[in-house]
Amino acid sequence: MKEFSSLKGFKDLLPGESERWEWVESIARTTFRAFGFSLIRTPILERTALFTRSIGETSDIVEKEMYTFKDWNGGNITLRPEGTASVVRAYLEKTSHTPILPAKFYYSGPMFRHERPQAGRLRQFHQLGAEIIGEIDPRQDVELLSLLHTFFKRLGVEGLTLELNSLGCPVCRPAYRTSLKTYLEEHLPTLCEDCQRRFMANPLRILDCKKKECRVITKKAPPPLDYLCQECSDHFKSVQKGLRKLNISFVIRPHLVRGLDYYTKTAFEITTTALGAQNAVAAGGRYDGLVAALGGPATPAIGFAIGMERLMQLVPPSPFQNLPLHLFLIPLGKMAGEYLFPVLYALRRKELRCEMGKENASLKSQMKRADRLGARFVLIVGEDEIDRGTTVLRDMATKEQINIEFTELTETILSNVGLRD
RNA sequence: GUGGGUGUAGCUCAAUGGUAGAGCACUGGUCUGUGGCUCCAGCGGUUGAGGGUUCGAGUCCCUUCACUCACCCCA
Numbered sequence: 001m002k003e004f005s006s007l008k009g010f011k012d013l014l015p016g017e018s019e020r021w022e023w024v025e026s027i028a029r030t031t032f033r034a035f036g037f038s039l040i041r042t043p044i045l046e047r048t049a050l051f052t053r054s055i056g057e058t059s060d061i062v063e064k065e066m067y068t069f070k071d072w073n074g075g076n077i078t079l080r081p082e083g084t085a086s087v088v089r090a091y092l093e094k095t096s097h098t099p100i101l102p103a104k105f106y107y108s109g110p111m112f113r114h115e116r117p118q119a120g121r122l123r124q125f126h127q128l129g130a131e132i133i134g135e136i137d138p139r140q141d142v143e144l145l146s147l148l149h150t151f152f153k154r155l156g157v158e159g160l161t162l163e164l165n166s167l168g169c170p171v172c173r174p175a176y177r178t179s180l181k182t183y184l185e186e187h188l189p190t191l192c193e194d195c196q197r198r199f200m201a202n203p204l205r206i207l208d209c210k211k212k213e214c215r216v217i218t219k220k221a222p223p224p225l226d227y228l229c230q231e232c233s234d235h236f237k238s239v240q241k242g243l244r245k246l247n248i249s250f251v252i253r254p255h256l257v258r259g260l261d262y263y264t265k266t267a268f269e270i271t272t273t274a275l276g277a278q279n280a281v282a283a284g285g286r287y288d289g290l291v292a293a294l295g296g297p298a299t300p301a302i303g304f305a306i307g308m309e310r311l312m313q314l315v316p317p318s319p320f321q322n323l324p325l326h327l328f329l330i331p332l333g334k335m336a337g338e339y340l341f342p343v344l345y346a347l348r349r350k351e352l353r354c355e356m357g358k359e360n361a362s363l364k365s366q367m368k369r370a371d372r373l374g375a376r377f378v379l380i381v382g383e384d385e386i387d388r389g390t391t392v393l394r395d396m397a398t399k400e401q402i403n404i405e406f407t408e409l410t411e412t413i414l415s416n417v418g419l420r421d
Numbered sequence: 422g423u424g425g426g427u428g429u430a431g432c433u434c435a436a437u438g439g440u441a442g443a444g445c446a447c448u449g450g451u452c453u454g455u456g457g458c459u460c461c462a463g464c465g466g467u468u469g470a471g472g473g474u475u476c477g478a479g480u481c482c483c484u485u486c487a488c489u490c491a492c493c494c495c496a
Contacts, residue, residue, distance in 0.1 A: 008487085060494050064422085082496085111496080116422080118490060127496060194493075210492090259495060269496095280496060307496030332454070363454045371456040382454060396456070 009115070009123025019323060021308070024315060025108065027154050028128055032106040035147045037130050040105040042086035044112075048076035054085035054290055056261025058201040065113040079112035082260070083129045084287070084303055085294075091133055092296045101134035102301075108308075120278030120310045128311075129284075131303035133291065138235050140302055141266045141286065142242035148270060148282060148304060149248050157314045160281065162249065163269045165256040166236040167204070168224050169288065170264070176227035177203060187217045207255040223254030232265055239266055258283070262290040266302065275310055282306040324374030326417050329356040330366045332382030340381055346410055352417060371396065377417050 006012060013021060029039075052062050067079035080086055087105050095103060108128045115121060130147065132140045145162065152160055168176055181203050188196060192211045199206065207218050228236065243250055250268075258267050267285035275281070284304025291299035329344055331337040337359030344356045355373060357366035363380070370378045380392040391409060393416060394401045404412045 005487090065494075113495080115494065116492095117488095118492095121495075125496070129496090277491065278495075283496060305496055310496065330455090364452080364456075365448090367456040369456085375456095378456085380455075384454080392455095394455075399455090401455090 007123070009117040011122060011124070017312075020312060020315065024155060024308075024312065025128075028106075028108065028151065031151045031154060032130060032147065035104075035143065035150075037104045037106040037147075040087055040090060040107050041109070042080075042083070042090050042107065044080055044110065045077050046080055046086055046089070048078040050085050050089055050294070051078055051081060053293060054088070054260075054262055055082065059260060061113060061259070065115055067112045067114060081113045082111055083107050083109070083127055083305060084131060084262075084290070087129075087131050087303075088133065088290055088294055088296075088301070092291065092294060102140065103133045104130070105133075106130040118278070119276050120307065120313065122309060126308035127305040128308055129303060129305035131301060133301040134299050136235075136288065136300040138238035138266075139242060141235075141239045142246065144284070144302055144304060145239075145243060145250075145268065146246050146248060148306075149246075151306075152270070155311075155314075156316050157281075157311070159272055159274060159314075161251060161271050162243075163253040163256055163271060164240070164250045165253055165267050166225060166228055166232055166265050167257065167263055167267050167285070168228050168232050168265065172227055172229035172232055173224075173264075176222070176224050179222055179227065180204070180207075183221050184217070190217060202261075204257045205259065208257050218255060221255075224257075225252075225254050235265055258285055262287040262293065264288045268304070272314060274314060278307075278310060280307070281310050281314065323353065324376060325355055325370070326352045326375070327354040327377045327379060327413065328366075328370035328373060328375035329354060330363065330370065330378055330380045331357065331359040332363060332380070334359055335383070335386055336381040339386065340379075343379075343409060347413065350410070350414055352414070377413075379413065 048066070048068050051066065055062050057063075061081050066081050069077055071077045087107060091103055091105070106129065109126065110124050111127050112124055114123055117123060130144065132144060149162070167173065181199070184191070184199060184203060184206060188199060190213055191199070191206065192209065192214050195206045195209050195211075195214050198209075204224075206214065207221060207223075209215065209218065225236075240250070240252075253269075256267055256269060263285045265286040265288065268283065269280045270282040271279045272281055273279065282304055284302070286300070286302045288300040291297070291301060327347065329340045331340045340356055344354060347354050355375075357369055361369075363382070367378065376396055378394045378396060380394065385391050389406050390403045391406065392401050393404055393413065402416075
């Protein structure tokens with residue numbers, strides 16, 4: 001058994017839990033559609049270059065977390081570690097000719113990163129994301145955030161905080177970067193080892209370091225907001241104004257940065273205090289440079305991704321867990337079994353959830369089984385019934401039993417049981 | 422990759438170094454064709470694995486594996 005156990009960080013989604021996922025996914029579909037997004041499904045495997053180019057050569061994901069293999073023809077392929085790169089690739093490859101901009105996609109599916117598993121972090125995990133490609137208007141930022149807001153509200157998830165920041169753009173970021181490095185350089189020896197390494201590769205990420213010694217220093221570091229160019233500054237103000245108008249609360253977190261290289265301007269995270277260390281339930285931002293970086297025309301875009309496993313921990317129990325049976329058929333003896341089996345088939349074709357017991361098992365044990373499966377009704381057929389040409393339908397809750405003639409069995413059952421969920 | 426914690430029945434957990442147990446679950450009976458509740462019985466284990474100390478190890482020591490939390494990273 002053990003030699004076939006599932007891989008570390010790879011989990012089965014089992015009945016009892018899967019019903020909740022289906023429920024969340026159904027809310028997602030109606031909500032995302034209402035906001036004008038269409039489903040896109042991209043392959044799980046992509047060329048490795050797609051991710052190294054989009055996420056960034058020096059990001060941790062690309063450096064040490066990707067599942068990368070050689071394809072049969074020798075090319076490098078990678079199990080996708082995130083969704084945005086593939087969506088942009090598909091947009092450029094297949095749909096950029098349709099001139100209705102912005103293009104609005106949503107996706108849902110597994111992502112893969114080889115990390116050490118812990119609470120809210122798996123090697124195969126699932127993201128639900130949305131992307132708006134081809135529009136720079138700050139209203140798009142607000143739209144996207146209002147979609148997130150609505151979605152979480154419909155799921156009944158409470159206690160979330162929307163954290164907001166702006167990371168600037170290629171016009172203003174270089175100046176900021178220089179100024180930040182100048183500040184950090186003085187304190188370089190007191191920074192943690194990781195941050196000393198980041199100083200060269202990705203100094204912005206030092207702002208996000210949780211270590212005490214670094215926080216003392218970064219607390220007084222200049223935030224990106226102080227260096228925004230006119231355009232970025234106006235954009236950020238418009239986003240905030242838009243959110244206030246929709247009554248969506250948020251906090252500015254000047255030191256919020258993103259781990260992926262492609263982000264510009266608006267960056268955000270939705271956090272909770274209920275998940276321990278992995279406190280980001282959703283995150284995203286603008287990536288106005290990514291489409292061009294992947295070989296397309298300069299095209300602004302914005303998107304987010306929700307961590308499904310993390311979200312599921314916050315979703316209150318839904319009424320859809322463990323779907324109960326409409327009807328359980330109890331045959332007593334071989335004759336009854338042969339009679340009821342086609343009836344089972346006929347009722348299932350009418351979309352009734354039903355199961356049938358074993359004909360040689362006792363009535364008592366079959367009743368017990370019906371009870372455990374949550375059956376609302378039970379249909380009993382034994383020798384007596386076959387002699388009389390009738391069956392017994394029992395309401396499990398009220399214990400009322402009625403006799404039904406063989407000839408009108410299906411119709412009567414359907415009208416009694418109904419198709420209520 | 423680095424630390425900490427935990428591994429005993431299907432599940433949740435007991436057992437001063439001295440015969441491996443309880444509750445829940447499961448099967449059956451109590452009730453020979455009527456579920457949940459009660460009571461009774463039954464089923465169930467190489468104590469994660471390997472080695473060592475000891476008359477004797479679930480318990481102490483070493484190794485290893487798994488799970489888990491945190492660092493890291495990120496959704």
